Amino acid sequence: MSIQVLIVDDEQLARDRLARMVAEFASYQVVGHAANGIEAVQLAVEHEPEIVLLDIRMPGMDGLEAARHLAELDEPPAVIFCTAYEEHAIEAFDLQAVGYLLKPVRGSALEGALAKAQRINKAQLAALSDDGKPRRSHISARTRRGIELIAVHDVRFFQADQKYVTVRHGEGEIIIDETLRELEGEFGDAFLRVHRNALVAVRHIVGLDRSGDGHYQIRLRDVDEAVDISRRHVAEVRRYIKSL
Amino acid sequence: MVPDLCNVASISLLVLFGELLVLVMLFAGGPLTWMRLALMSLFVQWVAITSAGVLCWSRRWLAGFGVVAGAVLGFAEVMVVTFLVGMAADRLMVWGEYPVDWTAILGQMVISGIITALALRYFYVQQQLRQQEQAELHSRIQALQSRIRPHFLFNSMNIIASLIGSDPKTAESVVEDLSELFRASLNDAGNQVQLQDELDLCERYVRIEALRLGDRLQLDWQVEAVPPGVKIPLLTLQPLLENAIYHGIQPRPEGGTITVKVWFKDEHVHVEIVNPLPPETGPGPSEGNKMALNNIRSRLLVLYGAQAGLTTDVRNGHYVTVLRFPVGGEHAQDAG
Numbered sequence: 001m002s003i004q005v006l007i008v009d010d011e012q013l014a015r016d017r018l019a020r021m022v023a024e025f026a027s028y029q030v031v032g033h034a035a036n037g038i039e040a041v042q043l044a045v046e047h048e049p050e051i052v053l054l055d056i057r058m059p060g061m062d063g064l065e066a067a068r069h070l071a072e073l074d075e076p077p078a079v080i081f082c083t084a085y086e087e088h089a090i091e092a093f094d095l096q097a098v099g100y101l102l103k104p105v106r107g108s109a110l111e112g113a114l115a116k117a118q119r120i121n122k123a124q125l126a127a128l129s130d131d132g133k134p135r136r137s138h139i140s141a142r143t144r145r146g147i148e149l150i151a152v153h154d155v156r157f158f159q160a161d162q163k164y165v166t167v168r169h170g171e172g173e174i175i176i177d178e179t180l181r182e183l184e185g186e187f188g189d190a191f192l193r194v195h196r197n198a199l200v201a202v203r204h205i206v207g208l209d210r211s212g213d214g215h216y217q218i219r220l221r222d223v224d225e226a227v228d229i230s231r232r233h234v235a236e237v238r239r240y241i242k243s244l
Numbered sequence: 245m246v247p248d249l250c251n252v253a254s255i256s257l258l259v260l261f262g263e264l265l266v267l268v269m270l271f272a273g274g275p276l277t278w279m280r281l282a283l284m285s286l287f288v289q290w291v292a293i294t295s296a297g298v299l300c301w302s303r304r305w306l307a308g309f310g311v312v313a314g315a316v317l318g319f320a321e322v323m324v325v326t327f328l329v330g331m332a333a334d335r336l337m338v339w340g341e342y343p344v345d346w347t348a349i350l351g352q353m354v355i356s357g358i359i360t361a362l363a364l365r366y367f368y369v370q371q372q373l374r375q376q377e378q379a380e381l382h383s384r385i386q387a388l389q390s391r392i393r394p395h396f397l398f399n400s401m402n403i404i405a406s407l408i409g410s411d412p413k414t415a416e417s418v419v420e421d422l423s424e425l426f427r428a429s430l431n432d433a434g435n436q437v438q439l440q441d442e443l444d445l446c447e448r449y450v451r452i453e454a455l456r457l458g459d460r461l462q463l464d465w466q467v468e469a470v471p472p473g474v475k476i477p478l479l480t481l482q483p484l485l486e487n488a489i490y491h492g493i494q495p496r497p498e499g500g501t502i503t504v505k506v507w508f509k510d511e512h513v514h515v516e517i518v519n520p521l522p523p524e525t526g527p528g529p530s531e532g533n534k535m536a537l538n539n540i541r542s543r544l545l546v547l548y549g550a551q552a553g554l555t556t557d558v559r560n561g562h563y564v565t566v567l568r569f570p571v572g573g574e575h576a577q578d579a580g
Contacts, residue, residue, distance in 0.1 A: 010497075011399075011402075011403075011456050011457070011458075012458050013402070013403050013406035013407065013455060013456065014402055014403075014406060016406055016410065017402070017405060017406035017409075020409065035497075036497055057494075059494060059495045059496055059497045059523075060497040060523075084395055084398035084399050084402060085394045085395045085397075085398045102398075103398055103399070103401075103402040104398070104401050104402040104404075104405035104406075105402075
């Protein structure tokens with residue numbers, strides 16, 4: 001049985017060429033083409049490829065972020081990055097011993113990279129991301145169907161309880177295994193801390209409510225539930241909203 | 245290195261300088277009379293204007309001798325003029341059989357020699373300074389010369405590699421277009437080309453990018469008739485278009501349309517490039533964009549001074565870049 005490969009590149013011509021080259025190797029089989037990171041994650045869930053050839057520069061979600069989401073899968077695929085010219089990334093790849101190919105890809109280099117392809121662990125990914133843009137465009141959560149991606153700009157608030165964080169977005173909610181502190185560090189000024197257990201998306205703030213017993217709540221666009229503001233954060237939140 | 249004294253401005257300056265010299269000599273000693281002023285003026289102007297005439301007339305001939313020999317010969321010419329004028333004045337001033345006043349003639353030649361040597365030195369330093377300025381200007385333009393982005397090179401190579409097997413004809417045309425772009429980027433910096441040539445170059449560039457981006461890239465060219473012969477510094481528009489594609493189209497999964505408008509108004513050519521804004525989720529505005537814009541701005545400043553401008557603006561969710569430059573020639577390059 002041949003090894004299944006998923007090809008991810010935003011350029012049709014680049015995908016065609018890689019597909020043609022992979023097809024020439026007897027022991028590999030192309031199972032899908034994706035044009036950006038989001039499609040890549042979806043197709044990876046669907047086809048469960050063993051290797052993903054992943055372009056770095058793509059619109060929507062880039063290759064580095066897609067790799068982070070792929071690493072969340074139960075059976076994460078091996079990843080080989082492809083790049084035309086990315087000096088910083090290449091240094092980081094070498095440092096982390098992560099497989100990569102330079103475009104235009106040579107047949108022999110492709111064959112070698114496929115043979116040596118391996119999974120990338122989270123430590124390696126973190127090191128790669130720290131080098132460039134640490135901020136993700138999407139939050140991913142493992143669900144029964146595999147993996148769900150929520151665009152960060154669609155998130156209304158993050159709320160922590162006990163062990164997990166609930167991500168409330170425009171069409172529902174998901175549960176992720178991260179801490180509010182990490183999220184606050186990553187998304188910084190896009191979210192506002194209103195409570196020890198809650199971060200709200202600044203762009204979706206609609207207004208402030210005061211309930212009968214003197215508690216303040218913050219309302220967010222398109223969601224029914226309001227988020228409690230703790231006494232400690234009231235003054236700061238009001239000041240912030242005024243400044244908007 | 246012989247100074248150019250063949251124009252009215254130089255002669256006027258020479259006359260003025262001569263009068264100043266007369267005043268210096270007048271006040272340096274001897275009786276202060278109008279007669280002395282008049283005679284000294286007559287003599288100095290006579291020497292100065294005749295010398296200027298001789299230098300102007302022999303300028304081409306002197307230029308063939310190189311810097312030092314040319315200066316020595318020029319100096320000798322002035323000395324001969326001074327001697328002849330001195331002799332003539334000596335003979336005219338006195339009627340009768342008085343002997344020539346050799347002391348006076350020697351004095352005139354010493355003064356004339358010192359002033360001429362100072363003037364030659366001044367012209368030499370000034371010329372050196374100007375040459376240095378020219379060299380600096382040239383190297384500044386060279387440094388600001390737009391370079392093809394490495395990304396574009398490797399992406400294009402990838403396109404060619406992809407097409408060679410499946411569509412050799414298109415691969416061939418990509419190689420041709422790419423060669424033209426490279427020839428342009430290797431061209432002497434600061435070169436001015438016909439506006440139409442630059443627009444052709446832009447089209448070649450867009451053809452390559454269109455192969456890469458497919459349907460995501462749409463272009464709307466609205467080029468009005470511009471007077472023939474309008475020139476533009478080479479690779480001025482192409483980097484703007486490249487910016488529009490890299491920042492406005494590439495980060496958008498759905499792509500978009502870039503509008504290029506060219507029109508002519510008030511002796512200025514206006515070029516407007518409109519592209520959609522990158523999505524908010526993507527990376528922030530890149531430093532590369534600003535660098536490319538500043539680069540073009542500096543080049544325009546060197547070539548046109550304040551008459552040209554490059555402005556950027558966000559209008560109705562679009563990024564608008566407007567380039568404006570005068571039709572009539574360059575600004576700084578004429579100085580040499």
